[in-house]
Amino acid sequence: MRLRKVLIIDDEKEFCEVVRMYLEMTLKSNFQVSIAYDGKEGVKLAKAIRPDLILLDIVMPIMDGFKVLEQLKRDPATMSIPVVMLSAKVDAEAKLRALQLYNDEYITKPVAMLALKAKVEEILKRRGIE
Numbered sequence: 001m002r003l004r005k006v007l008i009i010d011d012e013k014e015f016c017e018v019v020r021m022y023l024e025m026t027l028k029s030n031f032q033v034s035i036a037y038d039g040k041e042g043v044k045l046a047k048a049i050r051p052d053l054i055l056l057d058i059v060m061p062i063m064d065g066f067k068v069l070e071q072l073k074r075d076p077a078t079m080s081i082p083v084v085m086l087s088a089k090v091d092a093e094a095k096l097r098a099l100q101l102y103n104d105e106y107i108t109k110p111v112a113m114l115a116l117k118a119k120v121e122e123i124l125k126r127r128g129i130e
Helices: 013-025 039-049 065-074 092-100 113-126
Strands: 004-009 031-036 053-056 083-087 105-108
Touching (some): 004 039, 013 113, 065 083
Parallel strands (some): 004 031, 053 083
16 A cells, blocks of 8 residues: 655644644554645645645745645646645635635635545545545
């Protein structure tokens, strides 16, 4: 069983570490999690490691999540990577904008780790990455 690569792009360091620990250390886990703490670093890292899935926050310094998603979906090297938006923004406008930029899922924070892992597993399974 190969390691499935997940990239978290989020400026909340504690949240990132909790998600990383949960995905990497749960029973029978086969995730390798990388983290970028701002959008610019996230785009660069996505191109470098080509993750199987990206968890992306919206509100971040330097480059917000919408701009990151736009850049990822314009680049042939990253356009097919599924992106799950993770944000405290619950308004319909933010969800619609993310959808228009071709995100795969929109999950609002705070998020239950079990539900997050289940959604990640579901998306990867749909993509044939198990």
